[in-house]
Amino acid sequence: xxxxxxxxxLPSLLMLVxxxxxxxxxxxxxxxxxxLEDNIATLTPTILVCLAQAVIVLSGELDLSVGAxxxxxxxxxxxxPISAVGGPWGLMGLxxxxxxxxxxxxxxxxxxxxxxxLIATFATAAVWFGLALALMPQPGGELDxxxxxxxxxxxxxxxxxxxxxxxxxxxxxxxxxHRLGRRIVAVGSNPAAAxxxxxxxxxxxxxxxxxxxxxxxxxxxxxxxxxLSGDARVGDTYTLTSVAAVVIGGISLAGGRGTxxxxxxxxxxxxxxxxxxxxxxxxxxxxxxxxxxxxxxxxGFMVLEQKRAxxx
Amino acid sequence: xxxxxxxxxxxxxxxxxxAPPLLIAxxxxxxxxxxxxxxxxxLTLRQGRVLxxxxxxxxxxxxxxxxxxxxxxxxxxxxxxAGAPLRHASPQDAARLGIVIAHQHPSLAPDMPxxxxxxxxxxxxxAGGFIDRAKARRRTTDVLSELGSRxxxxxxxxxxxxxxxxxxxxxxxxxxxxxxxxxxxxxxxxAAAEVGHLFAAIxxxxxEGVSVIFISHRLAEIDTICDDILVMRNGxxxxxxxxxxxxxxxxxxxLMTGDPDAVLREMGERRIGExxxxxxxxxxGPAVRGVDLELRRSEIVGLAGLQGQGQVxxxxxxxxxxxxxxxxxxxxxxxxxxxxxxxxINRGIxxxxxxxxxxxxxxxxxxxxxxxxxxxxxxxxxxxLPAEKLVALATRAIRRLLIKTDGPDQTVSALSGxxxxxxVIGKWLATDVEVMLLSDPTKGVDVHARSEIYAIIGExxxxxxxxxxxxxxxxxxxxxxxxxxxxxxxRIVEELSGDAMTEPRVMTAAFGKAAA
Numbered sequence: 039x040x041x042x043x044x045x046x047x048l049p050s051l052l053m054l055v056x057x058x059x060x061x062x063x064x065x066x067x068x069x070x071x072x073x074l075e076d077n078i079a080t081l082t083p084t085i086l087v088c089l090a091q092a093v094i095v096l097s098g099e100l101d102l103s104v105g106a107x108x109x110x111x112x113x114x115x116x117x118x119p120i121s122a123v124g125g126p127w128g129l130m131g132l133x134x135x136x137x138x139x140x141x142x143x144x145x146x147x148x149x150x151x152x153x154x155x156l157i158a159t160f161a162t163a164a165v166w167f168g169l170a171l172a173l174m175p176q177p178g179g180e181l182d183x184x185x186x187x188x189x190x191x192x193x194x195x196x197x198x199x200x201x202x203x204x205x206x207x208x209x210x211x212x213x214x215x216h217r218l219g220r221r222i223v224a225v226g227s228n229p230a231a232a233x234x235x236x237x238x239x240x241x242x243x244x245x246x247x248x249x250x251x252x253x254x255x256x257x258x259x260x261x262x263x264x265x266l267s268g269d270a271r272v273g274d275t276y277t278l279t280s281v282a283a284v285v286i287g288g289i290s291l292a293g294g295r296g297t298x299x300x301x302x303x304x305x306x307x308x309x310x311x312x313x314x315x316x317x318x319x320x321x322x323x324x325x326x327x328x329x330x331x332x333x334x335x336x337x338g339f340m341v342l343e344q345k346r347a348x349x350x
Numbered sequence: 351x352x353x354x355x356x357x358x359x360x361x362x363x364x365x366x367x368x369a370p371p372l373l374i375a376x377x378x379x380x381x382x383x384x385x386x387x388x389x390x391x392x393l394t395l396r397q398g399r400v401l402x403x404x405x406x407x408x409x410x411x412x413x414x415x416x417x418x419x420x421x422x423x424x425x426x427x428x429x430x431x432a433g434a435p436l437r438h439a440s441p442q443d444a445a446r447l448g449i450v451i452a453h454q455h456p457s458l459a460p461d462m463p464x465x466x467x468x469x470x471x472x473x474x475x476x477a478g479g480f481i482d483r484a485k486a487r488r489r490t491t492d493v494l495s496e497l498g499s500r501x502x503x504x505x506x507x508x509x510x511x512x513x514x515x516x517x518x519x520x521x522x523x524x525x526x527x528x529x530x531x532x533x534x535x536x537x538x539x540x541a542a543a544e545v546g547h548l549f550a551a552i553x554x555x556x557x558e559g560v561s562v563i564f565i566s567h568r569l570a571e572i573d574t575i576c577d578d579i580l581v582m583r584n585g586x587x588x589x590x591x592x593x594x595x596x597x598x599x600x601x602x603x604x605l606m607t608g609d610p611d612a613v614l615r616e617m618g619e620r621r622i623g624e625x626x627x628x629x630x631x632x633x634x635g636p637a638v639r640g641v642d643l644e645l646r647r648s649e650i651v652g653l654a655g656l657q658g659q660g661q662v663x664x665x666x667x668x669x670x671x672x673x674x675x676x677x678x679x680x681x682x683x684x685x686x687x688x689x690x691x692x693x694x695i696n697r698g699i700x701x702x703x704x705x706x707x708x709x710x711x712x713x714x715x716x717x718x719x720x721x722x723x724x725x726x727x728x729x730x731x732x733x734x735l736p737a738e739k740l741v742a743l744a745t746r747a748i749r750r751l752l753i754k755t756d757g758p759d760q761t762v763s764a765l766s767g768x769x770x771x772x773x774v775i776g777k778w779l780a781t782d783v784e785v786m787l788l789s790d791p792t793k794g795v796d797v798h799a800r801s802e803i804y805a806i807i808g809e810x811x812x813x814x815x816x817x818x819x820x821x822x823x824x825x826x827x828x829x830x831x832x833x834x835x836x837x838x839x840x841r842i843v844e845e846l847s848g849d850a851m852t853e854p855r856v857m858t859a860a861f862g863k864a865a866a
Contacts, residue, residue, distance in 0.1 A: 215481055216475075216478075216479050217473045218479060220462070220473065221470075221471075223461065224466075227459035227460055227462055228457065228460060231457035231458050231467075232470065232471065233441065234451075235472070235522070236440070236444075236445045236471035237470070237471045290461075294459065294460075294462075295461040
């Protein structure tokens with residue numbers, strides 16, 4: 039219980055219960071297997087990108103280029119012929135390599151060149167988007183069906199997307215017990231203290247970017263497997279969704295405070311909000327409007343809760 | 351080159367033998383911008399001995415110890431550890447060589463639990479880097495109990511008291527099994543019993559051959575624990591010797607100040623006038639818990655106490671920079687409830703804030719702009735303010751406060767700390783200051799600038815301004831104030847004036863103990 043209080047995840051859990059209850063009321067057979075599987079497949083990329091953002095935010099930085107990164111990887115996957123890389127696994131390996139490269143670029147700009155991550159990643163986001171457009175001026179292309187089959191299949195009865203999310207969370211949990219993970223939190227919590235404790239702040243932040251972008255790569259694979267086509271704008275909404283999810287999950291934007299579980303909860307809350315609005319029968323023109331209002335309320339609630347907790 | 355001593359002896363030396371030097375530093379220099387912090391210090395630390403490092407605030411003790419600990423690079427000079435040249439570039443390098451420091455101001459990761467802070471950067475891990483939590487928790491409990499502490503090792507470090515954080519900082523250093531242990535004012539926030547445990551731990555370490563550099567302002571502590579003494583003044587070694595029997599306090603004080611008379615009180619002729627500011631049970635947040643005080647015209651009142659007892663918050667509350675939750679603030683015979691700094695500035699009550707770079711200055715702007723913006727902010731029609739008037743104001747302030755600068759057009763961040771602080775004070779010269787609130791105005795300021803800043807405060811007081819000064823250094827309050835109020839846990843627990851103003855009495859009250 040005390041651990042829960044220290045992490046500040048309680049208010050977001052409360053929010054999660056509310057949105058799930060709403061969704062269950064509005065969506066027929068919400069708890070039925072087909073709609074659960076469907077929902078999980080849709081939520082997986084969001085969860086992965088939010089976890090990615092969480093690592094980077096915990097280290098005290100921010101990444102506004104994750105969405106554009108997803109788009110760029112997606113466009114690459116849609117243009118590279120699958121025979122050239124030796125099947126679906128080769129394609130996924132390529133995606134992860136590109137993701138690591140993008141993360142390394144962001145990390146180096148932020149750490150070694152010392153640019154503020156807010157501005158630096160805003161700029162690289164434009165670069166990634168530009169490259170994605172160059173690869174694929176119009177949405178289209180076609181991914182091999184084998185990639186989609188992998189994603190929508192099951193491993194001994196467990197749907198693959200659930201497997202991916204579980205894997206990402208496992209990595210996260212291990213990271214939390216690993217030297218590197220704790221150093222990421224330390225660097226975000228107080229970089230001066232980390233430095234004086236003999237930790238290389240630069241290296242740790244760079245590592246945070248690399249770990250984060252590995253997850254971004256996984257998200258891009260998941261999205262590509264679902265759509266089976268390329269679109270230079272497919273990742274657009276993920277950037278700010280991930281930042282909002284991190285805040286809703288009780289992770290401090292100043293770094294150092296929060297848990298991956300918070301990011302998970304935040305991601306699910308935001309994902310389900312879209313669901314709720316869809317099933318509430320709101321005219322499609324107004325859906326974005328209501329989504330914005332709900333996110334704003336959620337953020338407001340979190341900020342008030344954190345203020346209250348800080349005073350107590 | 352220094353002659354190289356033979357390797358480390360297997361056993362610590364016994365009495366009578368001269369312990370061989372373990373760490374030697376020669377001619378260490380360091381500049382911060384225009385300020386000379388170290389002007390060539392020599393230090394010799396012997397194996398298994400405790401070296402007491404003394405000096406006034408700003409004499410360079412902390413800078414020297416941070417250089418030895420690899421946190422700062424030295425500007426010149428050379429260091430040898432056990433005969434081998436010491437060229438470490440980071441705290442990590444230093445720790446690998448067994449040099450570890452516990453800072454005066456603990457630098458902890460506030461969101462992480464105590465046990466993780468203790469092993470931060472030196473995690474106890476299994477193969478593959480996974481942290482052995484059980485072992486780290488156990489070892490943390492052990493080290494803390496060696497220090498006589500029973501802190502909750504799962505609590506985030508940020509939730510601890512100042513004493514608790516200090517103990518964690520010390521525990522972290524001990525946990526690294528150092529060869530050279532630097533303790534920078536480790537006892538400043540500790541209670542007497544905790545100091546006793548710390549000293550016992552230091553003795554155990556020295557018996558194992560560990561060498562300790564011990565920095566403290568408390569001569570009694572130096573007397574108890576140190577084998578050798580090094581006194582620093584203005585970034586230089588003023589004297590170094592081995593203690594034998596009682597400590598010669600007079601010698602230390604005169605070496606520290608460079609002038610025995612400087613210890614005498616410096617108070618000009620001032621006629622203390624009628625009350626201008628009175629607080630009754632003032633409360634502000636958790637830090638200020640009911641403060642009564644009275645401040646008179648031309649009076650300089652010191653606010654003392656350990657760090658973090660609400661002094662900074664009290665000054666901010668009076669200045670309208672912090673919400674007042676209860677009690678009354680009287681300005682002359684009117685009760686006022688400030689809602690923003692401007693309310694108080696209009697009454698001539700001005701704050702020289704705690705963190706001059708963040709709260710006191712626009713670092714990228716010029717000296718003239720920094721001095722002038724109060725005038726701009728207060729003028730009813732600032733756009734009609736002639737530029738010459740601002741230049742004249744700045745020039746006057748520069749001359750009156752002896753600010754060392756190329757002129758009003760120099761960027762303020764290029765100035766030394768002391769001169770930056772004078773600019774912070776100088777900006778208030780545009781108004782009639784009735785009450786000047788100063789929060790640690792000489793923090794990070796060299797000795798010379800420090801006395802100039804107090805000279806300015808004295809001058810203002812002579813002209814009728816009342817000053818309320820918080821300083822972390824008791825000596826400087828004893829030197830310059832008419833009265834001293836000691837704060838403890840958000841309240842004023844002692845008021846001292848005249849002959850009662852002595853360091854022991856201030857320190858006793860600072861620990862929340864009733865006067866003997």
